[in-house]
Amino acid sequence: MKSILKLIKRFIVTMLFSLVLLVFLNLFLLILISYKQAANHGAWSTADQVASALTGKDDGTYELSAQGEEALSRTKAWAVLVDNETGSILWNSSNLPEGIPTQYSAASIATAVRGYINDYPVASSGYGDDLLLLGFPKKSYWKLMYNTFDYDLIKNMPQTILLFLSCNLLFIFFVYLIVTSGVLRSVKPVIHGIEALPADRNVYVKEKGLLSDLAVSINKAAEKLRSQDYQLKKKETARANWIAGVSHDIRTPLSMVLGYASQIEENRNVPKRDRNKARIIRQQSLRMKNLVNDLNLASKLEYNVQPLHMDTVNLVPLVRQTAVDFLNLDLEGKFPIEWAAGEDMQNCYVKADKGLLSRAVSNLITNSQVHNPDGCTLFISVGKAGETCQIAVEDNGAGVTDEELERIRKAPHYMVCDRETGNQRHGLGLMLVRQIAEVHGGGMEVSHGERGGFRVVIRLPYGN
Structure with missing residues (x-):
């Protein structure tokens, strides 16, 4: 039973270790993916890059450098430069989609900077007193329109994350205990039955629960072992009784052979040749007697009945x-x-x-x-x-x-x-x-x- 509890304990420790490892693995993957996205020139860094690549001329026109064109091409973005005073467009990229406004009010600029222009996600960058707006493909970014967070929430984020993790681990642990408790109730009788099989005890396991089929097999095995043990003891008893009976029955005729052979051997009136034959008979009969005694003793030692x-x-x-x-x-x-x-x-x-x-x-x-x-x-x-x-x-x-x-x-x-x-x-x-x-x-x-x-x-x- 101790080995079963040890096995369950090992399963629990393994489960908890796996969960902790899984959490850290997910955090690592999240950081890795976020880092790759940040390193892949995000929307706001692209806006800053295009703004720095835009140059104004003396005649009031603007020219975008090759680096700026490459940035727009890479991100499939379009750009407009909005005048600070009038809200009109001073410059736009050649790939400006249809339907993009050419005049902006302070309210529309606020909406654009915070979210979208005609469902195009927008990033902005300052160009002197003017404003550069970059629009990206409609399904390239998802923007939070009202992305404000309570300061206390941000400050307490580590404790909040730890609380969530602890609650999740406790929940999983209790679910595991509830599930395994039923299994354990089914396992205990089966384990006790298996442990009792080698011992000379009557074994019976209730045939119910998750392991009812195994309980049936254990009961059949126990019954078969009892039957074999009974037959074996019966056979050993019969063999021991037979050996003891033969040993007892052979003593009387063997004693008579020994006695008559000794008389003939010691009789001086009998020819020497016959006395030698009688001596051989006595010696071999004595050997036979010793063999019978050995057989009886060996049988008693074999079946543990010799005191x-x-x-x-x-x-x-x-x-x-x-x-x-x-x-x-x-x-x-x-x-x-x-x-x-x-x-x-x-x-x-x-x-x-x-x-x-x-x-x-x-x-x-x-x-x-x-x-x-x-x-x-x-x-x-x-x-x-x-x-x-x-x-x-x-x-x-x-x-x-x-x-x-x-x-x-x-x-x-x-x-x-x-x-x-x-x-x-x-x-x-x-x-x-x-x-x-x-x-x-x-x-x-x-x-x-x-x-x-x-x-x-x-x-x-x-x-x-």
């Missing part, structure tokens, strides 16, 4: 204990683990769920073991990097190609991908690690290891 037991956790002993647990299970010694952190690294605290972090580290160790069945050395470290703590798990095994690394980084996992594409990833281990890091406000990075293998780094916000 988090947050506490202050020291990553150093947590990661060390997880590594020791794997060393104890590696009876053949195929996967030795080296602690790469410095001896001075004793504490690195984060706010986290201890069980989930241990699960993430376990998945990284398992990932290296699964992809290097012939064995490899794991390098595990815990350290601080700025405002974060990081757990790094690296191996010197087979590693991955650049294409595989890019696919791990960008290809969506089949569990969270809703598009039919051949570029989906399988394997829940790394996905689960990323999910655990993200629910703790951190992230996961994968890269080529410095020792030729695969490297994964978990970054978590530091906090004690």
Whole structure:
């Protein structure tokens, strides 16, 4: 809403600025036009020019110079010289129109000087004691016959102009407010509706006013979003329930397979070849059990139904204990683990769920073991990097190609991908690690290891 008021304010300021600019532009054009007309030899200056170009001779005749003739020709004017004593014409130009009086009284001279002679606008100039009258084409000038102005009006002209401008601006401003108030009343509900669309709220805009069509569209969009949100939640709930159900149903038969396989493996009366087969069955069943557990946990993290037991956790002993647990299970010694952190690294605290972090580290160790069945050395470290703590798990095994690394980084996992594409990833281990890091406000990075293998780094916000 603040942005709308800001927009209206900007419109008002722009309007007022435009009006002021328009006034000054009009004044400038008026001055420019008036200046050009004044510079183009006005009627009175032409009369003075012709009077100065007229010369009297000893024989009582008059002669107009070439400059005077050019002035009359340029303005298409005619001229008469009126005697001061008799009012008769002493001299006239050759282009004197018909019907022009040849005798003038004081009253007719006053009328002529003030206005017109036979509808010809007249300008005058003194020639000694006599009077020179210039008549111009009938539509060349418009003269005010009674051009007298009150002195107070002239004196107060600046204030009067300012008053008129202020009244005009106020009038335009109030008209603008009246017009925009109706628009604003129609805009407000629409803006509120648009702002509410991203939020989880019921949106309804009254379908009336200038923007009723837009209100209808917003209501339809809100209804469609509600329907899509309901269907999406319904689909997510069904998928989560299905995964949880499958995970639950598969545990009993899987436990029986593990139990019988362990009995056969430990029975010395069974041939060694069969005991090896039973061992393989037990190992693969155990792997299947871990995959089912990963699938269930990944589903809970994806739909935010996994409860988090947050506490202050020291990553150093947590990661060390997880590594020791794997060393104890590696009876053949195929996967030795080296602690790469410095001896001075004793504490690195984060706010986290201890069980989930241990699960993430376990998945990284398992990932290296699964992809290097012939064995490899794991390098595990815990350290601080700025405002974060990081757990790094690296191996010197087979590693991955650049294409595989890019696919791990960008290809969506089949569990969270809703598009039919051949570029989906399988394997829940790394996905689960990323999910655990993200629910703790951190992230996961994968890269080529410095020792030729695969490297994964978990970054978590530091906090004690």
